[in-house]
Amino acid sequence: MKYDCKDLGQAPIGKDRILWADDRMPVLRSIRERFQKEKPLGGIRIGACLHVTTETANLMRTLKAGGAETALCASNPLSTQDDVAASLVADFSIPVFAQHGEDHKTYYQHINAVLDYEPQITMDDGADLVSTLHSSRAEVLENVFGGTEETTTGVIRLRSMQKEGVLKYPIIAVNDAQTKHMFDNRYGTGQSTIDGILRACNILLAGTTVVVAGYGWCGRGVANRAKGMGANVVILEVDPIKALEAVMDGFRVMPSMDAAEIGDVFITLTGNIAVIRQEHFERMKDGAIVANSGHFNVEIDIEALEKIAVKKKKIRTDVDQYTLPSGKRINLLGEGRLINLAAAEGHPASVMDMSFANQALACEYLVGNHGSLKQEVISVPDRIDREIANLKLTAMNYKIDLLTDQQARYLASWDQGT
Numbered sequence: 001m002k003y004d005c006k007d008l009g010q011a012p013i014g015k016d017r018i019l020w021a022d023d024r025m026p027v028l029r030s031i032r033e034r035f036q037k038e039k040p041l042g043g044i045r046i047g048a049c050l051h052v053t054t055e056t057a058n059l060m061r062t063l064k065a066g067g068a069e070t071a072l073c074a075s076n077p078l079s080t081q082d083d084v085a086a087s088l089v090a091d092f093s094i095p096v097f098a099q100h101g102e103d104h105k106t107y108y109q110h111i112n113a114v115l116d117y118e119p120q121i122t123m124d125d126g127a128d129l130v131s132t133l134h135s136s137r138a139e140v141l142e143n144v145f146g147g148t149e150e151t152t153t154g155v156i157r158l159r160s161m162q163k164e165g166v167l168k169y170p171i172i173a174v175n176d177a178q179t180k181h182m183f184d185n186r187y188g189t190g191q192s193t194i195d196g197i198l199r200a201c202n203i204l205l206a207g208t209t210v211v212v213a214g215y216g217w218c219g220r221g222v223a224n225r226a227k228g229m230g231a232n233v234v235i236l237e238v239d240p241i242k243a244l245e246a247v248m249d250g251f252r253v254m255p256s257m258d259a260a261e262i263g264d265v266f267i268t269l270t271g272n273i274a275v276i277r278q279e280h281f282e283r284m285k286d287g288a289i290v291a292n293s294g295h296f297n298v299e300i301d302i303e304a305l306e307k308i309a310v311k312k313k314k315i316r317t318d319v320d321q322y323t324l325p326s327g328k329r330i331n332l333l334g335e336g337r338l339i340n341l342a343a344a345e346g347h348p349a350s351v352m353d354m355s356f357a358n359q360a361l362a363c364e365y366l367v368g369n370h371g372s373l374k375q376e377v378i379s380v381p382d383r384i385d386r387e388i389a390n391l392k393l394t395a396m397n398y399k400i401d402l403l404t405d406q407q408a409r410y411l412a413s414w415d416q417g418t
């Protein structure tokens with residue numbers, strides 16, 4: 001079996017951590033048990049480009065239990081957990097091509113190594129696998145009959161491909177399932193972003209001014225968690241509806257140039273480019289902390305920071321301190337890569353449980369509907385979304401009511417008014 005990971009000697013630590021996460025992923029586990037019996041993915045080759053974490057390992061185990069042949073590479077150069085990569089290879093015989101801290105060239109070599117397996121289904125997080133496949137490995141497209149996409153940024157990229165008429169096979173937008181974005185993006189990113197910042201800097205959030213750029217599901221999550229820890233939270237938005245929502249949720253909303261002067265910690269989660277730029281750095285307070293939790297490292301204009309700084313020092317493992325000509329110091333976390341995975345472990349297992357249950361069931365759906373889906377970005381069927389919510393509630397020991405017959409009839413009617 002081919003693979004490229006750092007050190008197989010780390011496998012025992014990785015295995016323990018994978019099993020620890022598995023205990024917190026009851027929905028995925030129940031799917032794995034069913035897959036083991038029914039083999040719905042029998043013989044299907046799945047190429048996955050995901051953050052190589054303990055949670056992803058349990059997804060890979062589930063796909064394999066379903067009969068799939070899988071190969072995995074990283075969806076970010078800094079998010080790979082090397083012990084997990086080692087264990088997937090050594091304990092679960094799953095080929096992994098990922099090393100924490102790999103350079104740009106190796107990152108793409110690893111994506112290509114997964115494409116060499118000629119996947120029939122692609123599973124992506126950010127759409128780098130799909131865009132490489134379409135732009136430079138078109139010969140592999142022939143056998144691909146479906147794909148899944150995990151994250152907001154990836155879904156946006158895929159919709160652009162669809163609009164330009166270049167998307168060559170159906171891809172399920174797992175991100176858009178309610179049991180994914182309402183929980184993973186909000187509570188997962190909310191908690192893990194704060195976790196990453198605290199692990200990187202060990203600061204007290206209470207009493208600090210935290211500027212959150214972007215008030216989508218992820219931004220809302222981070223803003224609320226920071227507020228809960230006693231920070232004064234300021235929101236930056238370009239969308240008037242989201243800005244209004246932030247105002248009515250009780251946050252201060254202002255232009256980025258005003259926030260630059262008052263923020264202690266800046267966190268970008270917009271999915272857009274150059275959100276924090278030279279003019280912001282120059283206005284910031286001495287000691288300001290700048291982090292990104294959006295998918296790509298483009299939200300902070302690091303080039304501009306490098307250009308204006310007179311000195312750069314790695315002051316802690318995940319903190320680069322830049323000194324400006326004025327003597328002010330700006331602390332950039334995790335090289336501007338998504339901080340929850342660069343400095344922490346990503347979202348906790350119990351929320352990835354639902355995201356990855358969507359991934360596993362989306363694959364089963366692609367196989368079951370092979371040949372009948374359009375070459376476009378498609379939704380996770382509502383039936384699957386609801387099944388996952390029900391399984392999660394059951395696993396958490398919650399019961400809910402069912403509609404009475406009278407209520408169901410009422411909801412289906414139109415002629416009963418006041």
Ligand code: ADE
Binds near residue numbers: 052054188346
């Ligand atoms: N994205 C965010 N957190 C993650 C995790 N723990 N595993 C895989 N992908 C993630």
